[in-house]
Amino acid sequence: MDLIIRNAAPRDLxxxxxxxxxxxxxxxAIYDYEIRTLEEQTAWFEKMVNDGMPVIVAEFEGAVVGYGSYSIFRPKIGYKFSVEHSIYLDEKSRGLGVGGKLLGSLIQRAKESGLHTMIAGIDAANRGSIEFHKKYGFVDKGYLREVGFKFDQWLDLVFMQLILDEE
Incomplete structure (x- = not known):
C-alpha cells in the first residue's frame, strides 16, 4: 500500500x-452523541494548530483515508509533557496498516517535541484497539468501570500508556 502520512490541511476537513x-x-470509539458540523471541526483544527498540536492524515491514491492527532492529556501545566492521542480511519482502510503508520508518525512527532508520555483512552470492549496499542509498546495502566454511557449501555474505559523516552 503506497500510503502518504502528512500534516492535515484545511482542505482535508x-x-x-x-x-x-x-x-x-x-x-x-468516541463517547460523543452528536455529529459535528464543519464549523466545529474547523474550530477544533484551528485550535490544534494554534496550540502546536499535530493533526495528520493518511492519504492513499489521493484520498484521505484516516487521521490522527494528539493534545495535552489534561489542562493543568504539570501535564505539559503528557499527551493523549486519537486515530480514526474510514471503514475501508481498517486492518491495512494505516492506523500503524499514523500512530508511528504521532509517536515520532511526540518524541521530537520532547514529550514524555503518550496515553490512549480506549473503550474496554474494543479489543482490537487494545491489542493494536500493545504492538506499539503501550501497556495497560488503568480500567475505569462504567464511566461512559452510549447506545443505552454503560461503557468501561481502559487507559494505556507509552513512555516515549525509554529505549
Whole structure:
C-alpha cells in the first residue's frame, strides 16, 4: 500500500469530519452523541494548530483515508509533557496498516517535541484497539468501570500508556 502520512490541511476537513461523524454514529470509539458540523471541526483544527498540536492524515491514491492527532492529556501545566492521542480511519482502510503508520508518525512527532508520555483512552470492549496499542509498546495502566454511557449501555474505559523516552 503506497500510503502518504502528512500534516492535515484545511482542505482535508470535510473528509476528517465524515470519518469522525461515522465513528460518533456507529461506534464507542468516541463517547460523543452528536455529529459535528464543519464549523466545529474547523474550530477544533484551528485550535490544534494554534496550540502546536499535530493533526495528520493518511492519504492513499489521493484520498484521505484516516487521521490522527494528539493534545495535552489534561489542562493543568504539570501535564505539559503528557499527551493523549486519537486515530480514526474510514471503514475501508481498517486492518491495512494505516492506523500503524499514523500512530508511528504521532509517536515520532511526540518524541521530537520532547514529550514524555503518550496515553490512549480506549473503550474496554474494543479489543482490537487494545491489542493494536500493545504492538506499539503501550501497556495497560488503568480500567475505569462504567464511566461512559452510549447506545443505552454503560461503557468501561481502559487507559494505556507509552513512555516515549525509554529505549
Amino acid at each position: 470535510p473528509v476528517i469530519l465524515e470519518i469522525i461523524n461515522h465513528a460518533i454514529l456507529t461506534s464507542t
